[in-house]
């Protein structure tokens with residue numbers, strides 16, 4: 016049995032719904048279908064989730080929200096009308112949205128999560144309805160009914176391990192089961208969403224729970240490419256990636272698959288296949304436990320912007336036992352997570368996402384570092400981008416770093432920092448954000 020997850024672009028309008036129905040019904044193994052909320056229909060379009068976030072903000076700020084609510088319903092109306100489904104479904108959707116607004120008007124976090132989740136919830140109801148309309152046995156399954164129980168962290172849920180036992184029972188149900196992605200329920204019964212892009216996580220949870228033979232992740236590209244296709248035109252397609260490579264690449268910027276979505280499946284060795292809804296005959300990319308990396312030690316190059324580096328120097332830092340711990344404790348006290356900590360004998364840098372230093376946080380952190388650690392100097396370097404070169408074969412290949420540094424030199428790009436983890440599956444380069452695309456292209460030239 017397979018789990019097929021369809022991303023927002025795959026369910027953005029009626030034409031996409033038809034493609035999904037064709038794909039699902041073409042293979043009787045595709046029993047579990049996970050859907051996202053409608054995504055963008057064209058480049059400048061707004062994703063349903065973003066529309067729902069705007070709606071929640073308007074309600075929270077006690078602003079006029081009816082116009083945005085009407086836009087949300089209009090998107091479903093377009094799908095219902097084009098598919099020729101009965102219009103009373105739209106009344107159910109409208110009253111469901113109004114009920115969420117009325118119930119949680121004075122609980123902003125709950126309202127935000129419930130409205131965000133409604134995007135996938137209503138879309139899953141529509142998809143099940145459409146499959147039945149075509150004559151197939153299909154059922155909408157609410158995540159509570161499926162057994163998806165999560166931590167109570169609004170917008171940042173994590174699956175609770177006890178969920179899997181109940182999810183396994185889905186196998187006993189008949190027909191195609193359509194499950195909304197992106198959210199679960201806390202043990203106290205509240206809707207809680209995963210981080211953005213989290214429908215991939217739902218698909219993986221269901222795949223692990225039912226011990227699927229394959230988790231198919233349908234999106235809008237033929238495969239995972241070795242670099243982001245918006246940076247390099249027509250880059251090489253990857254046939255296979257390992258779980259470790261994909262985890263590193265998605266964390267570092269390959270937004271095609273959520274970086275937290277591999278955790279449920281990798282322990283069970285369930286393969287993931289990323290495929291194109293618009294071209295389902297293309298073989299796609301398989302994410303598996305091992306691959307033959309002899310001919311291609313580097314699997315991919317990912318990049319992301321929005322980082323900064325807190326640079327600290329103190330003479331004889333190397334003699335001060337506990338310096339690193341006390342520095343990281345300051346960040347922990349502020350709830351800040353960090354990415355890397357490159358260090359020298361008398362200096363240490365902490366690289367983190369810039370947005371975490373918003374408001375008063377930056378001043379507090381810098382003051383505490385100066386006062387409590389008695390440093391000689393502390394400064395912040397902004398507008399950094401991180402580039403991650405990833406590949407299982409890098410560990411056994413000589414000259415990978417040399418190729419990168421030579422490529423940067425030829426392109427006249429200054430490397431702000433270099434870091435390599437002990438697993439040697441990845442190598443990180445920090446550059447100024449305005450040079451990142453040139454840097455990725457330069458690396459692509461030498462590795463592929």
Ligand SMILES: Nc1ncnc2c1ncn2[C@@H]1O[C@H](COP(=O)(O)OP(=O)(O)O)[C@@H](O)[C@H]1O
Nearest residue numbers: 022023024054234235239240242243269270271
């Ligand atoms: N290395 C990569 N390979 C393929 N796609 C990538 C890569 N990096 C970024 N992407 C982007 O990811 C997009 C698909 O992810 P997403 O927009 O989340 O799709 P969905 O709507 O199916 O959830 C692609 O259209 C592409 O622009």
Ligand SMILES: N[C@@H](CC(=O)OP(=O)(O)O)C(=O)O
Nearest residue numbers: 022023051064211212213214
């Ligand atoms: N709709 C949610 C969850 C999701 O996974 O969407 P998509 O499959 O379109 O990335 C979001 O936009 O974050």
